[in-house]
Amino acid sequence: MTHPTLKSGDKLVLASHNAGKLAEFSALMAEFGITVLSAGDLNLPEPEETATTFAGNAAIKALAAAKATNLPALADDSGLCVSALGGVPGVYSARWAGPNKDFNAAMARIEEGIGQDEREAWFVCALCLAYPDGRTLTFEGRIDGQIVWPPRGTNGHGYDPIFEPENETRSFAEMTDTQKNAISHRARAFAAFRKACLD
Known part of the structure; x- marks a missing residue:
């Protein structure tokens, strides 16, 4: 089945109110000549x-x-899953930080909930491209690693300071954006999306 591809000159709505995500996706789409508008x-x-x-x-x-704008729309949902917590916070990753987006408290809650032995964790990103007629295509990316404590690094956002990807000695927050974006769960989901819908 051939997917409808996005072409240079097309407009795409990023279904996010997050300025950081908008900047990231605008940069990724620029090379394809696609204009990204944010929700x-x-x-x-x-x-x-x-x-x-x-x-x-x-x-x-x-x-x-997509239905509100009559344009194709791309949304991403992502989060941190911790093995010792049964995959939580998972889809509730943002909600764990509360209304004030206090990720320091959320990171402490994870550390308190797991033992020294079971540190395994993974980040997941699901990207969904939707069309106004209701068709959707979904792409997932995952990166495995472990929880580190205390938090390390000041880059990135969310749970990045306590996540060390496998085969790495740095947390996501100790990497530059370019280094993180080369290996992250979002990069992997975007690579699958690009292959199906952009190339």
Whole structure:
């Protein structure tokens, strides 16, 4: 089955109110000549994320934006899964930080909940491309690693200071954006999306 591809000159809505994500995706799309508009700039409401999977929440966001703007929309849902916590915080990663987005408290909560022996964790990113007619395509990326404590580094965002990817000695927050983006869960999901929809 051939997927409808995005072409140079096309407009794409990024179903996110996160300025950091907009900058990241705008840079990724620029080389393909695609203009990225954000849900925030278009004053679109943020839909309730009621799904229990990353793919489900990405689809809710992408479909809402595609239908509201009559343009193709891309949404990403991502989070940190900790083995010793049964995969939590997972889809609730942002909510664990509370209304004030206090990720220091959320990171401490993870550390308190796991033992010294079981440090295994992974980041997942689901990217969903939705069209106004309701068609969706989903791409997932995952990177495995471990929880480190205390938090290390000042780059990145969210749980990056306590996540050390496998075969690495640095946390995500100790890497430059370029280094992290070369290996991250989002980069892996984007690579699959690019192969199917852009190349």
